Amino acid sequence: MQRSMEGGRAAAPLRLGSERKARLLFALVKGIGEAPDFSSALRRALELLCEETGWSYAEAWVPRPDGSVLERVQVWDSRKEGFNEFTIESASWCFGRGVGLPGRVWKNGRSEWIRDITAAFTDIQGSTAF
Numbered sequence: 001m002q003r004s005m006e007g008g009r010a011a012a013p014l015r016l017g018s019e020r021k022a023r024l025l026f027a028l029v030k031g032i033g034e035a036p037d038f039s040s041a042l043r044r045a046l047e048l049l050c051e052e053t054g055w056s057y058a059e060a061w062v063p064r065p066d067g068s069v070l071e072r073v074q075v076w077d078s079r080k081e082g083f084n085e086f087t088i089e090s091a092s093w094c095f096g097r098g099v100g101l102p103g104r105v106w107k108n109g110r111s112e113w114i115r116d117i118t119a120a121f122t123d124i125q126g127s128t129a130f
Contacts, residue, residue: 046076056081061102069094
């Protein structure tokens with residue numbers, strides 16, 4: 001099943017002071033370097049980014065080897081917000097280039113975001129297009 005996410009807003013670039021940015025980059029390099037595999041490295045990177053930015057949830061999407069669609073390969077959530085239903089549902093999604101939020105980011109090469117993904121998900125449950 002393919003679903004798309006509309007209504008994303010262009011996100012401002014991650015704005016961290018130079019010292020915070022340096023600490024984050026060091027933590028990312030260290031965390032990735034210590035990870036036993038790609039999946040663990042990606043999960044650690046999502047965790048560090050969320051902790052630094054105060055985000056509650058993040059997903060990583062990568063193209064299939066044939067380049068046809070994006071698939072979700074990793075998730076991190078704070079376990080404070082109750083993202084279980086969304087996490088389970090989004091595992092079955094894939095996005096073509098330009099389709100949905102991940103597909104738009106892939107096509108345009110710039111970030112977008114949804115301030116409250118739980119509200120967006122509640123609004124679209126049962127729909128084939130969000």
